[in-house]
Amino acid sequence: MLSNAGLVRNRRATPAGVTTRLRNARRGAASKEELAGAMPETQRFANGVELLQVSPWLENKKLKSWLWHGFSTRIGGVSGAYSAEDAPGDLNLGFTAADSREAVQRNRQLLAEAISGKSDTPIAALRQFHSNLVVVAEQGDISRQQPRKADGVISSVPGLLVAIQTADCIPVLVADRRQRIVAAFHAGWRGTVKRIVELGVGRMRLEFGCKPEDLVAAIGPGASQCCYAVGEELLSEFESQFSYARELFREVFDSDSVRTKYPMLFLTQRAPGHSPIGPQLHLDLIEANRRQLLDAGVKTSAISATGGCTNCHPELFFSHRVSRGHAGRMMSVIGIKPKR
Numbered sequence: 001m002l003s004n005a006g007l008v009r010n011r012r013a014t015p016a017g018v019t020t021r022l023r024n025a026r027r028g029a030a031s032k033e034e035l036a037g038a039m040p041e042t043q044r045f046a047n048g049v050e051l052l053q054v055s056p057w058l059e060n061k062k063l064k065s066w067l068w069h070g071f072s073t074r075i076g077g078v079s080g081a082y083s084a085e086d087a088p089g090d091l092n093l094g095f096t097a098a099d100s101r102e103a104v105q106r107n108r109q110l111l112a113e114a115i116s117g118k119s120d121t122p123i124a125a126l127r128q129f130h131s132n133l134v135v136v137a138e139q140g141d142i143s144r145q146q147p148r149k150a151d152g153v154i155s156s157v158p159g160l161l162v163a164i165q166t167a168d169c170i171p172v173l174v175a176d177r178r179q180r181i182v183a184a185f186h187a188g189w190r191g192t193v194k195r196i197v198e199l200g201v202g203r204m205r206l207e208f209g210c211k212p213e214d215l216v217a218a219i220g221p222g223a224s225q226c227c228y229a230v231g232e233e234l235l236s237e238f239e240s241q242f243s244y245a246r247e248l249f250r251e252v253f254d255s256d257s258v259r260t261k262y263p264m265l266f267l268t269q270r271a272p273g274h275s276p277i278g279p280q281l282h283l284d285l286i287e288a289n290r291r292q293l294l295d296a297g298v299k300t301s302a303i304s305a306t307g308g309c310t311n312c313h314p315e316l317f318f319s320h321r322v323s324r325g326h327a328g329r330m331m332s333v334i335g336i337k338p339k340r
């Protein structure tokens, strides 16, 4: 049985039950190419910064009149720490060890300028730690030097951009169309298991009386299901929290060429993720966070996703995974324009 060669080796490493449950949930293995989305369209600003913006938000005149928002790419900055010497500068927005503080500060000014028209518009970042802690922005955050420790922020402060930093994790922006309240959440797999987005929307209701039907939400670029291979322990983690957990996972082959070359692999009933050329379990964090928005009461039609896999497009995005930890940070920002 050539098709089973090497597949029995790691069978005991699988916790009992997980494989069976996954097999029941299987929609069939997919190839990476099947799941990969197109390269998203960016908006290029006068200062060279390129951002992803949410089309329905730009097209809604009322929303556009008071709302600032954008998901950064790596394009349009002055950092040299993450690219070849002769390459144009990167828009690294995180104070990382490899980059200079001056470059990051300049990049943040460029981002503020692209979004608000003014380079001195304050950006309040967070000290993120993969939690579900959500803070409410205060007037004092405009001049605060040290970022607050949290993974989500809700703001009613005009003239302030609140920000989430990512380099594969999923950023989620939310706005209350009626009350002019905004929020940004950092949802890696840990924050997602801890329901940061679902809890965050709950907090918007609690603190500001936001009604879910008034909310619009946008899920930004991150490691998408095409590339986000995870260990089987994550399936257990998600199954312990979400009734729909199995819908978030799929077995994925690295390449269509594998399918062509080894068609027998697609006919076997064996544990996933145990062969170097076999399928790996992939997690769909974008769908996971869409489900949390829905569970929090946000309407399906009010949820947008920019698309853009950070792993598929390293020329456009920073990716922690692709660069094996040596990555800059992108920012997802949202804010309320000040009254003139």
Ligand SMILES: [Zn+2]
Pocket (backbone or CB within 6 Å): 036, 224, 225, 226, 227, 228, 309, 310, 311, 312
């Ligand atoms: Zn991808």
